[in-house]
Structure formats: C-alpha cells, structure tokens
Amino acid sequence: MAGAVRPAVLLIVFASLLFMLTGWLDASAALATCPGALLSQACLDAAASPVESVVFGVVNLLVAVLIARGSERMLAVRILLAGFFVLERPITALAFGERPSASIALHLTTAFVEAVILLSTVRIWHLGHSVSQMDLAALAIPSAADARESALEPRPPVAR
DSSP states (O other), X not given: OHHHHHHHHHHHHHHHHHXXXXXXHXXXXXXXXXXXXXXXXXXXXXXXXXXXXXXXXXXXXXXXXXXHXXXXXXXXXXHHHHHHHHHHHHHHHHHSSOOOHHHHHHHHHHHHHHHHXXXXXXHHHHHHHSSOHHHHHXXXXXXXXXXXXXXXXXXXXXXO
16 A cells, blocks of 8 residues: 555655745746835735745645544545645636736646646545455564563464
C-alpha cells in the first residue's frame, strides 16, 4: 500500500510548490499594479489571491505529511480538496483580475496536477477498501507484545 501512496504524496508536494510559486507570481503582479497606494482597497483585493495560494500550499503540505503517515481521513479530505482545486485554479486564473501569462500557466498546470492527484487518490482509496478484513489480518505483522505473549505460553512437547 505504501508503494501506491508514495507517488500521490510526491504529487501533492509538487502541487504545494506550484501553489507557492503561483502565489509569489501573483503577489509580484499585484505589487506592480499598485505603485503608490499600497493600502488602497484595489491593492488589498489584488493581494488576496497570492495569500490564498500560499495558504493552499501550506495546507497541501500538511495533508501530504498526514497521508504519508497513514491517515485514511486525510486521504478522503485530499480527494475533496483535489476536486475543489480542479475547479478553483482555472477560475482564479481567468476570472479575478489580470495576471501575467506565467501565472495563468501555473494556475492551469496546478489544475492539471490536481486532476492527476484526484485520480490517483481515488485509486488508492478504492485499493484500500478492496482488501477484506481477513486479508488484512493475514498481512498483519505481529507486534512485540504479541511476540512476548507467545513466548510466555507453554509449548507442547515435541514428539520424536
């Protein structure tokens, strides 16, 4: 199962980096459009999108760490986030103000990476739920406590 999760986690980390880079490009474009009054309402509105991208990037990194540690709930949350980001990234790129072409390209690239993440996390979800409980019990590695208990149990004599 870890072999199936690793590529998805790496993709989520890559998407986080894309979010951060997009936020940086959007912030530099927002500062370029506000030469004098940095505290005007137009400048504050333009600064919201870069902050949003950076927050999304940080949340993505946290979720990636929790998924890598084996949290099934975070995998479900990531499926929902990927579905949201597939829609949000193109809308943010095209609908809210002017952006440099590099920023638009990064938004659309992030949306594509999020679509791949969505497909891979849904595949992992189905893979994890396709294994029966008996199969999981057969795959279970005995813990140290189980080994100590079995060592304390008397063993039947061996017949020769």
